[in-house]
Amino acid sequence: MKNILKYIFFFVATTTLVSCDDYLDIKPVGKVIPETLTDYRAVLTKGYDVYPNHKSLTTVRGDELLLNEYNDDLIYFKDIYTWNDVNPDRITTTFQYADLYNTIFYTNVIINEASNKLEASTAKDQLIGEAYALRAMAYFDLVNLFSKPYNDATANADRGVPLALEIDLEHIYTPENVKVIYNQIISDTEEANKLLNVDAQAKGINYRFSKAALYTMESRIFLYQNEWSKSLAAAEKALALKSTLVDLNSTAVLANNYDTVESILALEDVFINRLKSASYASPTLTNVYDKTTDLRFSLYFEVSGSRFRFNKGGELYQKCSYRTSELYLTKAETSAHLNDLATAKTIVLSFIKNRYTLAGINNLTNSINAMSQTALLDFIALERQREFAVEGQRWFDLRRTTQKQITHTLNGEEYTLIKNDPRYTLPFPADARLNNPEL
Template sequence: MKNILKYAFFFVTAITTVSCDDYLDVQPIGKVIPETLADYRAVLTRGYEAFPEHKSLITLRTDEMILDDFSNDFVYWKDIYSWNDGNADRITTDFQYDGLYNTIFYANVIINDANGKLAASADKDQLIGEAYALRAYAYFDLLNLFGKPYNPATAATDKGVPLALKVDLEQAYIPETVAKVYEQILSDKEEAKRLLNKDTQAKGLNYRFSKAALYAMESRIFLYQKEWAKAIEASNNALTYKNALVDLNATPVLPTSYDGVESILALEDVFNNNLKGSSYVSSDLLDAYDQVNDLRFGVYFRKSGGDFYFKKGGELAQKCSFRAAELYLTKAESSAQLNDLTTAKTTVLTFIKKRYNAAGYNTLSVEIDAMNQTELLDFIGQERQREFAAEGQRWFDLRRTTQKEITHYVSGDEYILIQNDPRYTLPFPQNARLNNPNL
C-alpha cells in the first residue's frame, strides 16, 4: 500500500482519478485496498479506461482532413491544426501525455504489487500479462508522439520519454533515449508473451489484450523499427488467430467496429465525435481513392452539399486499436522492403480483393503484377492511407516514412509543415514541462 500511495503522489493525474475510485485509497474512509484477483482486475480495467483518445488529435496534423473554421470547437484545435506548438493559445487542447502515464500508473500497480499478493493461476498470469502489454502500448504511443522517429543509426542518442517503472521518489524522471524506451517496450512485450494465455478476447471484453492483440502490437513495433523479418513473423503469428477481412463486396460496413470480424483490440475511439462533426475530408485524401471501384469510398465517407464527411469514429461501437487489415499491409510492406515481391504482391492482392469491386481488382492485379519494388512500396503506402483514414495511423506513417510537406489553411491564412519538419515530433505539453523541468 505504501508503494501505491507513493505512485499516487508522483502521478498528478492519477491522484485525481484514483481519489474518485473505489481502489488505491486509504481504508479508513471506506475505500478498498486491492487484495484479490477481482480487485486487481478492477484496477487494470481503470487503466484500460484511462487510455486517452489522442489519435483524434494527431489526425488534425495530417493531410487527411480540413478543420471547419466555424465549428464550435475550432478554438481548441486550430493551433494543433496549424502546428503552432511553440506559442499555442492557452485554451488549445493538450496532447494527453499525462493520460498515457495515468494508464502506465495502473499497469504498474498490477506489475509491481499483484504478483506478490495473488496465488498462482492462469487468471493471474493473464492479468499481469495484460498489464505488461498495456504498459508497452502506452510507452509505444508516448514515444511516437514525443520522441524522434526510430532511426537505428541515432536511436541511442535521440531523445525519447521518461520511464517510470517502479516507485522511487528520489528518481529524476529524465527522458531516456529512443533506443532505451524501445528496449523497455520490447521487454514488456516479451513478459506479456510469456504470461498471456487467452488467444482472443470475447466481444465486449476485446478492449483487453490477448495473444492475437499482442502479436498485432508486436508487428507494428517491428514495422516502425524497420525490423522487416520480425514484422512479418509477428504478422503471421497474429493472422493465425485473426485473419478474416470484411468483404465490402458482400458486406459494405465499416471494418472498425469492436464486434466486427476484423477486430483484434478494441480499446480506442480513434476519431471522436466532436472532431468528426467539426471537420471534413481533405482533397488530398479524396484524391487518393478510385471513387468508382474502391468500395471503401462509399463506406468511409458521406457527401453533404459539396463536402465529404467521415463516417468512422464517434460511436461506442467503433473502438479500434488493432484489426486484421493492418496485419496484411504490414506483411506486404515488410516483404516488399526485403525485396520478396512475390509474397508482397500475393499478400496485397488478398487484401485488396476485399476492398475493390471486380473491375477495380482485375485492373489492379495486372498493374501490381508489373510493379517493381519502389512502385509496390508506393502502392502499399497509398493503401495504408486509404485503409486507415481517420484512424490515427496516418501521422505515425508519415513520421516513419516520407515526412512529406503539408499545407493547411486557417481563417484564410496558409500554414506549411515542410518536409522533415522538426514539428513531426511533438514537444512535451507545457503543463508537463512545468511539473517536470527535466523534460
C-alpha cells in the same frame, strides 16, 4: 508516505467491467486496497479505461482533414492544425502526455504488486501479461509522439521520454534515450508473451490484450524500427490466430467497428465526435480513392455540399486499436522490403479483393503483378492511407516514411509543415515541463 499517496491517488476512481453486452460499461468497485484477483482486474480495467484519445489529435496535424472554420469547436484544434506548438491558445486541446503515464501507473500496480500477492493461476498470468502489454503500448505511443522517429544510427543519442517502472510519486524522472525506451517496450512485450494465455478476446471485452493483439502490436513496433523480418514474423503469428477480413462486396460495414470479424483490440477512440463534427475530409485524402470501384469510399464518406464529411469515428462501437487489415498490409510491406515480391503481391491481391468491386479488382490485378519493388511499396502505402483513414495511423506512417510537406489553409492564410520538419516530433506539453523541469 509514498504508499499512502499511491493508494489515495489510485483508488479515487478504480472501476471494473460489469457487462459484455454493454461495451465498456463501467461502475465503481468500492474497494480500498486491492487484494484479490477481482480487485486487481478492476485496477487494470481502470488502466484501460483512462487510455487517452490522442490519435484524434495526430489526425489534425496530418493531411486527412480540413477544419471547418465556422464550427464552434475550431478553437480547440486550430493551433494543432497550424502546428503552433510554441505559443498555442490556452484553450487548445493538449496531447495527453500525463494520461499515458496514468495508464502506466495502473499497469505498474499490477506488475509490481499483483505478482506478489496473488496465487498462481492462468487468470493471474493473463492479467499480468495484459499489464505488460498495455504498458508497452503506452510507452510506444509516448516515444512516437514526443521523440524523433526510430533511427538505429541515432537512437542512443535521440531524446526519448521518462521511464517509470516503479510506483514512486515523489521521484523526478528524466527522459531516457529512444533506444532505452524501445528496449523497454520490447522487454515488456516479451514478458507479456510469456504470460498471456487468451488467443483472442470475446466481443465486449476485446478492449483487453490477447495473444493476437500482442503479436499485432509487435508487428507495428518492429515496422516502425524498419526491422522487416521481425515485423513480418510477428504479423504471421497474429494472422495464425486472427486472419478474417470483412468482405465489403457482401457486407457493407465499417471494418473498424469493435464487433466485426476484423477487431483484434478495440481500446481507443481514434477519432472523437467533437473533431468529427468540426472537420471535413481533405481532397488529399479523398483523391486517393477510386470513387467508382473502391467500396470503402461510400462507407467512409458522405457528401456535404462540395465537400465530404466522415462516417468513421465519433461512436463508441468504433473503438479500434488493431485489426486484421493491418496485418495483411504489414505482411505485404515487410515482404516487399525483403524483396519477396511474389508474397507481397499475393497478400495485396488477397486484401484488395475484399475492398474493391470485381471491375476494380480486375483493373488492379495486372497492374499489381507488373509492379516493381518501389511501385509496390508506393501502392501499399496508398492502401494504408485508404484503409486506415482517420484511425490514427496516418501521422505515424508519415513520420516513419516520407515526412512529406503538408500545407493547411485557415481563414485564408496558409501554414506549412515542411518536409522533414522538426514539428513531426511534438514538444512535451507546457504543464508537463512546468511540473518536471527535467523535461
